[in-house]
Amino acid sequence: MANLASLKRSSTALTTGAWKRPDPDLDLQILTRGYTDEYQDAQASKQRKAAKGFGGDPEKLPVALKRSINIECLIKHCLIDVKMKDDDGAPVTFEEFCDTIRDPDFSELATAAFTAAGMVSADREADAKEAEGN
Numbered sequence: 001m002a003n004l005a006s007l008k009r010s011s012t013a014l015t016t017g018a019w020k021r022p023d024p025d026l027d028l029q030i031l032t033r034g035y036t037d038e039y040q041d042a043q044a045s046k047q048r049k050a051a052k053g054f055g056g057d058p059e060k061l062p063v064a065l066k067r068s069i070n071i072e073c074l075i076k077h078c079l080i081d082v083k084m085k086d087d088d089g090a091p092v093t094f095e096e097f098c099d100t101i102r103d104p105d106f107s108e109l110a111t112a113a114f115t116a117a118g119m120v121s122a123d124r125e126a127d128a129k130e131a132e133g134n
Helices: 011-016 037-054 063-077 094-102 104-122 125-133
Strands: 018-020 029-032 079-083
Touching: 011 104, 018 104, 029 104, 037 063, 063 094, 063 104, 079 094, 094 104
Parallel strands: none
Antiparallel strands: 018 029, 029 079
């Protein structure tokens, strides 16, 4: 049976961010907050506003529009920094990373960014304290 402490989220990681490696096969680390209330509120608000042209139903939004809204909210409310290199081995700036995840041709990279934020959202206080000890 789970104890209460094992279910407590790491509010520090959620709000200040943590470095995550969303895919062990990629040389990519992302400093991100989790899905904060601010992220969730902004996402819902922007989707509702965009849905006015679709009968007011956010479920009717085209996938590309919904993806664009979600990425912009992720950039504004979650992502903080990135460690990765481009094809020539040069460091990718945070701004370049953000521009790249906006490009539909790089949907796997965008998915990695969402995964990293989800990993922080799932962090538990006990896990965070254990990681500090390593």
